[in-house]
Amino acid sequence: MYNTEVKEMVDDLEFNKLEDAWIRTLNFTANEQILHKQFIDDFIIVKEGVLHIENNGYQILRFFTSGDIINQQTAVISEDKELQIICDTDVSVVFINREYFLNFASNKTSYMKWLLNATLTNNKNLYKELFKNELPEEERIVTSLKTLCDKLKVESENGLQKIPSYLNKTKIAKYAGVFRKELNEDIPVLVRKELLDQRRGALYVKKKVTVMK
Incomplete structure (x- = not known):
């Protein structure tokens, strides 16, 4: 969930950025696609709404909701494997430059801990998604x-x-x-x-x- 802790972290990053591109909040409408080139150097935090990744229009692999992160690797996979990120509802997302975040988090251990926990949760959710594909x-x-x-x-x-x-x-x-x-x-x-x-x-x-x- 995009809770108070995450909001305060995003506000802190926003206040201390030296370049506008380092952290951006963008809104998308339902059925709109987020292109991989929009976040090739970033990771995404979903602020509001629901979106999913689908495989070239054939299979929905995962849904993302408020507080979830979509990491940099997804952008690379999207470019190479024709994965698409599609908004199911109106969506508000925060783009954070990965290098800026990692540099900033080197002095903010709580931010690094948040990223590690969010990544771990992503991996667990991916395992669950893969497991259900084996069911009748x-x-x-x-x-x-x-x-x-x-x-x-x-x-x-x-x-x-x-x-x-x-x-x-x-x-x-x-x-x-x-x-x-x-x-x-x-x-x-x-x-x-x-x-x-x-x-x-x-x-x-x-x-x-x-x-x-």
Whole structure:
């Protein structure tokens, strides 16, 4: 989360910068793409909103929300592997020059500790994303939806979490690693198993899910 600690750190970096390019806050609209050339020397802190990385339009690899970082390596991978960073909602992000941050953090150990912890969290989340790809199709769909709802801290309504409206079926299919046709066939099955629910055009996932047999 983009909390008080992170805000104070960003404000400190902003106050002490010698070049405007060293730290920048930019806003993007839903469905807008953040180009790799915009942060080749930076890392990003997500201030507000939701965005994701997708593989050339075929698969959504990860979602990022408030307080998450997108590191410099992503920019390099984006250039080489045709990964795209797409905004799901209106987004506000902070670009921080990596060299400036590391130099500044050499005298601010708490900042370096924050970066290390954020990087560790990124690695853990990546492991979870890779793990769900090994699951059977139906379980992978449910796990994908739960992973995102938990990350977004979606409140439970009678034991169900409502899937955000910007996560349409095409995005769900990309994130779960299934074809849209397969998703359309699996949703009624998962509803019958009471793992998903549909109400007034909205999709819900059961908050506590037992292992499917």
